[in-house]
Amino acid sequence: MADRYILTLDFGGAELKHVLFALGTGEILHEHPNPEGPFYRPDPAKSRCILDGHLEDVPRKDRVSRHLAVETTRILNEWGVAPGRIAGIGISVAGKVLCSGQGRRVATFIGAQTPPAFTVAGPYGQRCVNTTGGLLKQFPRIPILIGNDCNSTGDMQSLAYEALGTDPATTFFITIGQGFGGGGPNMDVDEVGHVKVFGVHPAVRLRCGCGDWNCAEAFASGTGFPKFARRLLLLYRTRPATLAAVSRYERLGGRLAADQDLKTMIRTSPLRTARPLDAVAIFRCASLGRPGGDAFARYLVRTAADMTGHVLASVANVHGLRVFGMGGGVARNNPRYVKMIHAAGNRLIGKANKLMPGGITVELSPLGALANDYGPASLVLKQHFRRHVPAWIRTMRQLAAKAKTPRGKTRT
Ligand SMILES: [Zn+2]
Missing domain, CATH: 3.30.420.40 (ATPase, nucleotide binding domain)
Incomplete structure (x- = not known):
């Protein structure tokens, strides 16, 4: 069988990180951290964010979803990975999830810092960000799920605890x-x-x-x-x-x-x-x-x-x-x-x-410093590729044992 992968996006307000994992083992194959995420504000006084100046032909309410799709294509290209090899995409978001994207529905969330111009009205009138609309078109068959960043990490951590x-x-x-x-x-x-x-x-x-x-x-x-x-x-x-x-x-x-x-x-x-x-x-x-x-x-x-x-x-x-x-x-x-x-x-x-x-x-x-990177993978792993979980846990525990605690690195 040709190699297949799980792709994760850690989508924070001020950073966007792509990580590619081997589906069968959970090894990290590629990482693409971008400290200037979609809502990064180079000049807070002007309250303009990265997406204000990007993809200007796309309405702001669709820009996040388009940006994630465009960036993902670009990064897979850079890595030389064919989109057809991706078996599932998990996205962690810094906010409340309104729709997680089960059954390939468009996933939505709202964050405390989300600029309102980039939101749409949800089914009950609440504002939310269309997150996966673009990716669903680009990857027509695979599961694409989002989860709150801490919940995703807690979910992956629970698999490690289960193994213990x-x-x-x-x-x-x-x-x-x-x-x-x-x-x-x-x-x-x-x-x-x-x-x-x-x-x-x-x-x-x-x-x-x-x-x-x-x-x-x-x-x-x-x-x-x-x-x-x-x-x-x-x-x-x-x-x-x-x-x-x-x-x-x-x-x-x-x-x-x-x-x-x-x-x-x-x-x-x-x-x-x-x-x-x-x-x-x-x-x-x-x-x-x-x-x-x-x-x-x-x-x-x-x-x-x-x-x-x-x-x-x-x-x-x-x-x-x-x-x-x-x-x-x-x-x-x-x-x-x-x-x-x-x-x-x-x-x-x-x-x-x-x-x-x-x-x-x-x-x-028990996940140590790996917790944030592995978190969003659990969203697709647990539901769609349960049989690979033991191999992933082995990989994570080996990596966690090897890693030294990085000092001075903090995360909200
Ligand atoms: Zn408070």
Whole structure:
């Protein structure tokens, strides 16, 4: 039999990545990352995106679907791969999927950052992006499916867990990179980072990227950590009485010890002058697992771990989940932080809890850094090529064992 392939597209707002896999083994044969995705904005002030200047004879509402088809043809050509060899296409999107494309229907989704001009009206009037119209014409017989990026990864991860003897339906992928998201084989709870946290002093209330307040992501993500730190630093500089009130509140809540106070912690913290003040600097100062870490940085990290543990324990309870595999730069670069989340989640699940005996497991994803690349392949693999799954799992586990954790790479 001639070689056949699965093609995946990782379609984020600001990047578009094509990957070609061998259908029978799951080996990666070609990759084409393009950091300037369709909605990439070289000049945010003008709010123009790449697609504003491309394919100008095509109406904007059809431009995404046409762009994906044109780019795919161009890249297959570049690789020297005949379109007839493609057995299925899986596309991960950064947004909510309205139609996944089952039965070769046109797949649609909507993202929080999608420019409205590029959307069409869905069956119930909601705006959505025509994603696969062009590809369906170009590939007239094969399955072409889309999935939320975290759900796709969670789906592929569940296959890896199944191979390890864990019920795949109880597993879930969490990514903590620039953002905080998640997804699993049940294709739900992908907006897990927007669960609200409580017990936050009103002076430390934080705005989330989604527009709302006090989501877990606003404190406990690559963008959240520095926001959280900056708020407390601002109180230190401009509102010392309020900072003292926050300290009292945190002592009452058990998040600070009786002899700790934020003013003293901040005064001696290198974070006060750290440039840039980002998640990397905060974790470096916290120096988890080693003596002598900065108390303020450790307070930020511990509070975020407690919030995240709370979110995961709650989600586990509601959805019957047991195992959380973590990815994303913040998690992968800080395995100690993952352990803290595991401990925080399990502190909330009582020993007598009959619904969740044994609590939850929070650990680094068995897919390691490969999670994002392999995710969208699961969309077609699981439904149409189930017999190849064991070979794919073997390949992924070999690759994950070989790969070293890349440092400093984060993903929303
Ligand atoms: Zn939010």
